[in-house]
Amino acid sequence: MKVLVVEDDPTQRLFLQKFFEKYGSCDGAETGMEAETLFREALEKKEPFHLVCLDILLPDKSGQELLKQFRALEQQAGIPFHNRCRILMVTALKDLKDVTEAFASDCDGYLVKPVEPETIKQKLVALGLISP
Numbered sequence: 001m002k003v004l005v006v007e008d009d010p011t012q013r014l015f016l017q018k019f020f021e022k023y024g025s026c027d028g029a030e031t032g033m034e035a036e037t038l039f040r041e042a043l044e045k046k047e048p049f050h051l052v053c054l055d056i057l058l059p060d061k062s063g064q065e066l067l068k069q070f071r072a073l074e075q076q077a078g079i080p081f082h083n084r085c086r087i088l089m090v091t092a093l094k095d096l097k098d099v100t101e102a103f104a105s106d107c108d109g110y111l112v113k114p115v116e117p118e119t120i121k122q123k124l125v126a127l128g129l130i131s132p
Helices: 010-020 032-044 063-076 096-104 117-126
Strands: 002-006 025-029 051-054 086-091 109-112
Touching: 002 010, 002 032, 010 025, 010 051, 010 117, 025 032, 032 051, 032 063, 051 063, 063 086, 063 096, 086 096, 096 109, 109 117
Parallel strands: 002 025, 002 051, 051 086, 086 109
Antiparallel strands: none
16 A cells, blocks of 8 residues: 655654555655645555545645545546545544545544544544455
8 A cells, every 4th residue: 555644743643654655655744745646646646545544734735635636637637436545634623614525525434632542543444445
């Protein structure tokens, strides 16, 4: 599994990267611009991410904006719906408006910080990314 963690908090980013390294390669991005570049390059190389963990509050661009951009880039690349990457919003925001907007933009899950490793694992199993 190839994972991208988009998180501006270094401690949280490191925690998530260490967690996902058990399952495959994991890249980290601190800003939206950095994440967009990594996502675009992966698509261009025909090595797309299988999972993106995306914080909503980033210094330069919101995770909600990035979610929409990632889905548009996948569509432009001709990636069928069933083959697109899974995107989990991992954020401290639990406002119904944020949750609704994320799902309306085709996120695959929403986790509220602090997230326990077992909760992430259960979500990965539910998404079919790992075996139980």
